[in-house]
Amino acid sequence: MAKKTVVTAEINGNSTEFLCEPRQSLLEVLRDTLHLTGSKEGCNNGNCGACTVLLNGKPVLSCLVLGVEVEGAKIETVESLAQNGQLAPVQQCFLEGAALQCGICTPGFLVATKALLEKYPQPSEHDIRFHLANNLCRCTGYDKIVKAVQTVAAQ
Amino acid sequence: MNDFAYAAPTSLAEATKLLQESSGSVKILSGGTDIIVQLREGAREADLVVDVKKLPELQELNFSATHGLRLGAAVPCAQVYDDTRIAAAYPALVDAAKIIGGWQIQSRASIGGNLCNSSPAADSIPALIAHHAYCEIVGPAGKRNVPVEQFCTGPGKNVLQKGELLVALVFPPDLSHCSSAYERFIPRNEMDIAVVGCGSRVQLNAACDTIEFARIGLGAVAATPKYAQEASEWLAGKPANEDSYTQAGELAKKVATPISDMRGTAEYRTHLVGVLVKRTLTTAVERAKSFKNP
Ligand SMILES: Cc1cc2nc3c(=O)[nH]c(=O)nc-3n(C[C@@H](O)[C@@H](O)[C@H](O)COP(=O)(O)OP(=O)(O)OC[C@H]3O[C@@H](n4cnc5c(N)ncnc54)[C@H](O)[C@@H]3O)c2cc1C
Ligand code: FES
Numbered sequence: 001m002a003k004k005t006v007v008t009a010e011i012n013g014n015s016t017e018f019l020c021e022p023r024q025s026l027l028e029v030l031r032d033t034l035h036l037t038g039s040k041e042g043c044n045n046g047n048c049g050a051c052t053v054l055l056n057g058k059p060v061l062s063c064l065v066l067g068v069e070v071e072g073a074k075i076e077t078v079e080s081l082a083q084n085g086q087l088a089p090v091q092q093c094f095l096e097g098a099a100l101q102c103g104i105c106t107p108g109f110l111v112a113t114k115a116l117l118e119k120y121p122q123p124s125e126h127d128i129r130f131h132l133a134n135n136l137c138r139c140t141g142y143d144k145i146v147k148a149v150q151t152v153a154a155q
Numbered sequence: 156m157n158d159f160a161y162a163a164p165t166s167l168a169e170a171t172k173l174l175q176e177s178s179g180s181v182k183i184l185s186g187g188t189d190i191i192v193q194l195r196e197g198a199r200e201a202d203l204v205v206d207v208k209k210l211p212e213l214q215e216l217n218f219s220a221t222h223g224l225r226l227g228a229a230v231p232c233a234q235v236y237d238d239t240r241i242a243a244a245y246p247a248l249v250d251a252a253k254i255i256g257g258w259q260i261q262s263r264a265s266i267g268g269n270l271c272n273s274s275p276a277a278d279s280i281p282a283l284i285a286h287h288a289y290c291e292i293v294g295p296a297g298k299r300n301v302p303v304e305q306f307c308t309g310p311g312k313n314v315l316q317k318g319e320l321l322v323a324l325v326f327p328p329d330l331s332h333c334s335s336a337y338e339r340f341i342p343r344n345e346m347d348i349a350v351v352g353c354g355s356r357v358q359l360n361a362a363c364d365t366i367e368f369a370r371i372g373l374g375a376v377a378a379t380p381k382y383a384q385e386a387s388e389w390l391a392g393k394p395a396n397e398d399s400y401t402q403a404g405e406l407a408k409k410v411a412t413p414i415s416d417m418r419g420t421a422e423y424r425t426h427l428v429g430v431l432v433k434r435t436l437t438t439a440v441e442r443a444k445s446f447k448n449p
């Protein structure tokens with residue numbers, strides 16, 4: 001077995017050290033080692049977006065990143081959104097706009113939306129659909145998600 | 156996933172040494188959007204994975220109006236299309252970078268990795284061919300250059316030898332009255348594999364009514380992406396109108412030797428070559444005209 005490596009990264013604002021094997025994905029590390037279970041495993045091959053996290057500010061699929069690759073990087077997961085038990089505006093809008101049903105896709109959508117609004121504070125519907133195209137939802141039909149993003153952008 | 160060791164060299168010399176000297180199977184990792192999936196599914200095996208993202212030469216994104224573009228092999232798609240100068244000078248490349256997967260994939264997936272994975276349907280390759288880009292390869296014996304249309308040798312296969320890696324893609328400078336476009340045909344809007352992909356680049360005369368020079372690249376029509384040489388050369392000196400585009404499409408069909416699969420029959424794919432050549436030439440000419448009076 002390849003040697004486990006010590007990796008140090010800033011995760012949700014905290015400097016974090018973890019041990020992992022080179023073959024472990026960032027998603028496995030987050031969920032199984034660090035118990036940050038907000039990021040979901042939908043497909044484990046890059047198709048569904050449920051495992052989306054921000055890596056140095058960019059939305060990426062944590063199932064397609066190796067844990068060892070994030071040495072020195074800054075990671076933000078869905079757990080970074082709510083502060084002191086208060087939901088972030090984007091979470092509030094998804095909740096009030098009923099932009100979820102089973103909720104498996106929601107953490108990925110929330111993280112991708114956060115990145116989208118940083119890039120385009122006033123996104124057009126095209127911007128929203130383009131940037132969220134890597135996030136699949138089996139339940140909602142997407143319109144409520146798009147509306148929730150528009151609502152939070154309008155605030 | 157099988158067990159493997161990981162290394163992230165910080166110099167080209169160190170990287171080629173690692174690639175050359177390792178006894179087992181070595182795989183290069185750039186954005187990982189192909190290789191991690193392949194390792195996980197057991198389609199490829201590695202004893203050592205060499206992450207090339209820390210090599211400065213592979214992160215270069217250097218554009219100059221006189222020298223053209225030097226695109227480091229590991230630069231992710233999103234960085235390519237977020238650069239407005241590149242978007243203006245190399246529209247076919249940007250069209251392709253914007254449809255490779257979704258945003259999360261584009262934040263990691265590199266054009267270099269898309270080429271090295273050497274899928275016949277890879278979206279960036281016909282665009283690279285249209286742009287007349289060449290590959291800069293470094294290995295134990297030094298540096299060599301290979302035109303993109305000669306890089307792939309079969310599905311998933313290319314000219315890279317043991318110890319070699321792709322360092323950069325080099326593009327000639329953009330000229331006035333010149334532009335390009337890439338389009339693929341897919342049955343749905345997002346996140347799909349090209350049934351056929353086509354990149355076209357045109358150089359117009361000063362009056363913008365005649366094509367002086369053209370290059371057409373095709374994907375998913377053969378075992379490797381193709382340069383439609385006859386169609387491209389035929390276009391030189393022809394009027395920039397629909398008849399020319401249709402005729403070029405007919406000539407381009409000659410390089411298509413597609414397979415039939417659940418995504419489309421060979422006949423359908425051949426038909427699509429004509430359609431996409433026409434569409435991309437139309438867009439490229441429109442873009443070239445509008446560049447005349449920006
Ligand atoms: C959900 C999903 C959707 C996708 N959609 C599309 C699509 O629409 N169109 C499309 O064309 N592709 C698509 N892809 C594939 C696309 O993401 C990849 O082809 C990507 O561009 C590869 O780049 P990478 O940096 O991730 O390469 P990696 O996965 O890191 O590497 C790819 C291959 O190239 C080799 N390699 C990488 N860099 C070098 C180098 N510098 N020198 C030598 N060898 C190297 C690797 O060893 C590996 O064999 C999709 C993938 C996923 C997971
Ligand atoms: S679990 Fe990562 S994209 Fe589906």
Ligand code: FES
Nearest residue numbers: 101103137138139
């Ligand atoms: S709410 Fe169920 S997958 Fe989106």
